[in-house]
Amino acid sequence: MASNYSEKVMEHFRHPRNVGEMENPDGIGKVGNPTCGDIMEMYIKVKDDIITDVKFKTFGCGAAIATSSMSTEMIKGKTIEEALKLTNKAVAEALGGLPPVKMHCSVLAEEAVKAAIDDYLKKTTGKGLPGFKPSEEPICEH
Amino acid sequence: MNRIYFDYAATTPTDPRVVTAMLPYFNEKFGNPSSIHSFGQETKSAVEKAREQVAKLIGAKPAEIIFTSGGTEADNHALMGVAFANEKQGDHLIISGVEHHAITECADFLKKRGFRATVLPVDKYGLVDPAEVAKAIEAKTILVSVMHANNEIGTVQPLAAIAKVIKERKAALGAKIYFHTDAVQTAGHLPIEVDALGVDLLSISAHKLYGPKGVGALYLRKGTRLTSFLHGGAQEGGKRGSTENVPGIVGFGAAAEIARQEMAGENDRVAKLRDKLKDGLLAGIPESQLNGHPTDRLPNNLNITIKYIEGESMLLSLDMEGIAASTGSACSSGSLEPSHVLLAIGLPHELAHGSIRFSLGKYTTEAEVDRVLEIFPPIVKRLRKMSPLYVCK
Numbered sequence: 001m002a003s004n005y006s007e008k009v010m011e012h013f014r015h016p017r018n019v020g021e022m023e024n025p026d027g028i029g030k031v032g033n034p035t036c037g038d039i040m041e042m043y044i045k046v047k048d049d050i051i052t053d054v055k056f057k058t059f060g061c062g063a064a065i066a067t068s069s070m071s072t073e074m075i076k077g078k079t080i081e082e083a084l085k086l087t088n089k090a091v092a093e094a095l096g097g098l099p100p101v102k103m104h105c106s107v108l109a110e111e112a113v114k115a116a117i118d119d120y121l122k123k124t125t126g127k128g129l130p131g132f133k134p135s136e137e138p139i140c141e142h
Numbered sequence: 143m144n145r146i147y148f149d150y151a152a153t154t155p156t157d158p159r160v161v162t163a164m165l166p167y168f169n170e171k172f173g174n175p176s177s178i179h180s181f182g183q184e185t186k187s188a189v190e191k192a193r194e195q196v197a198k199l200i201g202a203k204p205a206e207i208i209f210t211s212g213g214t215e216a217d218n219h220a221l222m223g224v225a226f227a228n229e230k231q232g233d234h235l236i237i238s239g240v241e242h243h244a245i246t247e248c249a250d251f252l253k254k255r256g257f258r259a260t261v262l263p264v265d266k267y268g269l270v271d272p273a274e275v276a277k278a279i280e281a282k283t284i285l286v287s288v289m290h291a292n293n294e295i296g297t298v299q300p301l302a303a304i305a306k307v308i309k310e311r312k313a314a315l316g317a318k319i320y321f322h323t324d325a326v327q328t329a330g331h332l333p334i335e336v337d338a339l340g341v342d343l344l345s346i347s348a349h350k351l352y353g354p355k356g357v358g359a360l361y362l363r364k365g366t367r368l369t370s371f372l373h374g375g376a377q378e379g380g381k382r383g384s385t386e387n388v389p390g391i392v393g394f395g396a397a398a399e400i401a402r403q404e405m406a407g408e409n410d411r412v413a414k415l416r417d418k419l420k421d422g423l424l425a426g427i428p429e430s431q432l433n434g435h436p437t438d439r440l441p442n443n444l445n446i447t448i449k450y451i452e453g454e455s456m457l458l459s460l461d462m463e464g465i466a467a468s469t470g471s472a473c474s475s476g477s478l479e480p481s482h483v484l485l486a487i488g489l490p491h492e493l494a495h496g497s498i499r500f501s502l503g504k505y506t507t508e509a510e511v512d513r514v515l516e517i518f519p520p521i522v523k524r525l526r527k528m529s530p531l532y533v534c535k
C-alpha cells in the first residue's frame with residue numbers, strides 16, 4: 001500500500017504543511033462529502049490581491065491529505081489570478097504523481113482552492129467566481 | 143524497525159513444520175500422481191494422505207474433498223457448479239449480504255446468465271436471521287450460501303439453525319436445496335463438523351491456516367450434484383482436471399493436521415490478547431466502537447470504527463511504525479465504495495470509511511498488543527486534529 005505512493009506524497013502525509021484552522025479567514029472553501037470518504041476545507045487570508053496565508057483541514061486518505069498540503073504550498077504568496085491557474089494535474093505532478101484511483105483527490109484539492117477564492121470574491125465583490133459550481137451532489141467519481 | 147503483523151485474516155505465514163513437510167515434494171518426490179510408476183505412486187499417496195488430513199479437520203470423508211487453487215476457486219466451484227448442475231431443478235440462489243466477493247460476484251455472474259439471486263439482510267452485528275432464510279426459500283431455490291464467519295467483522299453465523307430451516311422448507315416444498323458455506327476464516331480456527339453444521343458444501347483456503355498460498359479445498363457432501371470446474375483430466379474425481387499441486391496439497395494437509403491438534407489452546411490464548419487489544423483501544427480512543435458481534439465472533443478478529451478519520455490514513459500511519467492492519471475504507475481498496483459488509487450492518491458511509499481491522503494469529507505476542515496500544519491512540523489524535531469533522535471536545 002505505502003509503495004503505491006511516491007516519496008513526495010508520503011513526505012507530505014507525514015509532515016503536512018499548513019494544517020489547521022484560521023481566525024477570521026477571508027475565504028473558506030468546503031468540498032467533498034463524507035459518503036465518498038474525503039472532505040477538504042481550505043481557509044485563505046488575502047491582502048492586496050495576494051494570498052498571504054492558507055490553512056486546511058482534511059478528512060480522507062493519504063492522497064487527500066497530501067494533495068491538500070501540496071496545494072496550500074502552491075498558492076501561498078500567489079495572487080488570486082495565479083492561484084486560479086492551479087490545476088489538479090499540477091498538484092499531482094508536484095507530488096511526483098498519484099495512483100490513477102487517487103487522481104480524484106487532486107481534483108478535490110483544486111476545487112477546494114477555487115471554492116475558497118469563490119467565497120472570498122463573493123464576500124468582497126458580491127460576485128463569485130465566474131462559472132464555478134462546486135458539486136453539491138455526492139459524486140464520488142471525478 | 144521490528145515489523146508487527148496484525149493482518150492474519152488476510153494471510154498467515156506458513157508454519158515452518160508445514161514448509162518441512164512440503165520440501166521433498168519439489169525435487170525429490172516430484173512424480174505426477176496420475177503416473178502408474180513408483181514416482182507417481184509416492185506423490186499419489188501423499189495427496190491422499192493430505193486429503194484424509196483435511197477431511198478430518200472438518201469431520202468429512204476423504205472422498206468428499208476436492209482440492210482447489212484456493213478459497214476463491216472453492217467458492218466459484220460451489221456456486222457455478224451447483225447452479226449449472228441443477229438448472230433443471232431451479233434457478234434461484236440465496237446468499238447473505240455480508241459474503242466475500244468470491245460469492246457475491248459469482249452470484250452477479252450467474253444473474254447475467256438467467257439465474258436469480260436473493261441477498262439476505264443482516265442485523266447490526268452482521269448476523270443472518272434463519273427466519274429470513276425460510277422466507278426467501280421458494281420451490282425453485284437450489285442453493286443457499288452463508289459464510290461461516292465474516293472476514294471483516296468476525297461475526298460467526300448460526301449455520302446449524304439455518305441448516306434446520308432449509309431442511310424444513312425442503313421437505314415442505316419437495317425441493318432439492320443445497321447449503322454451502324465459505325469457511326475460509328474458520329477452518330483450522332474454530333472446530334468444524336460438517337454434519338453438525340448441516341452443510342453440503344464448504345470452502346477452505348490453506349494460507350489462512352498457516353499453510354501455503356495457492357491451495358484450498360471444497361468439501362462436497364456425497365450425492366451433491368456439481369458440474370466439473372476444470373475440464374481435461376480425471377483428477378479430483380473428474381471435478382477438477384489438472385495435475386495436482388502436490389507440494390501445496392501436502393502442505394495444506396500438514397497445516398490441517400497441526401491446526402486440528404493445536405486449535406483449542408491457541409483460541410483461548412488469542413482471544414485473551416484480542417480482548418486486551420479491544421478493551422485498551424476502546425478505552426484509550428474516545429468515540430470508537432466495536433463492529434461485529436460482541437461474543438459470536440472469531441477469537442482473533444477485532445474491527446473498530448474510529449469516528450472522524452479515514453481508514454487508509456490510519457493504515458499508512460501504522461505502517462510507518464511498522465504495524466500492519468487492514469481497513470474497510472474504500473480508499474485502500476482501489477474502488478471508491480467502502481466495504482459492503484460495513485454498509486450491510488448499517489454503518490453510515492463516513493463510519494465505514496473509518497473502520498480498521500486488527501487480526502491476530504499464533505505468532506502474536508502480548509508485547510505486540512502493548513505496542514499497538516501505545517502507538518495507535520496518538521495516531522488517532524494526530525489525524526483527528528487534521529479532520530474538519532472533528533470538533534475538539
